[in-house]
Amino acid sequence: MPILSEFDLDIPYLNREGSKEDYEKNWKERRMRFRDEVRCVASLLERNFEKYKTEDCWKVLVECVEDMKDNNNEHKLVGGVSHVKVGLNIDYYFNLHNYEKKLLIYKLLEKGINIVIKEKEWDKKPFQRMYQKVSDCNYNNQWIWNKPKKSPNRKYIAEVSCEHNIDNFKVSIIIKNKAKEIVKEEKIIEERPNEWAFAQHFGSLKWFSSNEVALIDKKGINTYSIQI
Known part of the structure; x- marks a missing residue:
């Protein structure tokens, strides 16, 4: 049985009419910056998680999208990674101060992880303990x-x-x-x-x-x- 041990956030490129050039020019750099910035909170969650045996999942990847109208929040499993979507205005995120970013990253991860917990009917207790430990250290x-x-x-x-x-x-x-x-x-x-x-x-x-x-x-x- 796989052991759940990783959590992460991403802002996938979802422009259906976009080209490789558009991605390189308008999205790649922002995505890399976002992926770097979220790791301070994501890795803090990982280090305070007790590890959890699952039937098919070793990682939860929370994908942040600006328009949830065309995206439901049901998760999908790809290669042992549970993908789940949550809403985020990315411009709003990048305009926040660093501590505010930490709080928002935490909330997005918590929201996405909880969707998967509910869908898969996982035991909530290990996750609640993880959330509490991260909160107790003030996200540092x-x-x-x-x-x-x-x-x-x-x-x-x-x-x-x-x-x-x-x-x-x-x-x-x-x-x-x-x-x-x-x-x-x-x-x-x-x-x-x-x-x-x-x-x-x-x-x-x-x-x-x-x-x-x-x-x-x-x-x-x-x-x-x-x-x-």
């Missing part, structure tokens, strides 16, 4: 990547802090002493807020000496280090 997507690592002389502990925002993804290295007081904190990476862009940076955390620590990317090519 911050976490510590992997496990903290002690310095060779055992005096310090380094950890990698991640901050996933609407318009960027920031990575910092934080160094603490034995009393867990912050000795140094430095931003080392700022990337597009999409997993396809930032996941490559997370390979390993390594101390080069007792006063220098670095995050090394997955390919072992790029090194982002700080010194005490």
Whole structure:
């Protein structure tokens, strides 16, 4: 049985009379920006979800359309992905401030997911717990990547802090002493807020000496280090 573990939003190109040139000129860039911006909330939902066994679905994709008159909100299943449509004025969305965008993204995801829950008669409780956890953290997507690592002389502990925002993804290295007081904190990476862009940076955390620590990317090519 598949395990439901992913949620996402999209603004598909639905212009029946449109051409490839029209898509490239008038829609592609907006769609990419939207897909980047929604990930800070979508991934927060994913990380706070307990995973859920289903008969046929591993992902819910909520498609935002401007005109719901020609689109019903019943979901369809394609390759294990449940597609469901909700209404959204995309110009209104892009004119919002970042925190307002977070709230709207959350509401759109919640609305779409709840449609699928009702249609498929899933247990509501795991989803309600997920919604509550996301609300409790005020929609702020911050976490510590992997496990903290002690310095060779055992005096310090380094950890990698991640901050996933609407318009960027920031990575910092934080160094603490034995009393867990912050000795140094430095931003080392700022990337597009999409997993396809930032996941490559997370390979390993390594101390080069007792006063220098670095995050090394997955390919072992790029090194982002700080010194005490």
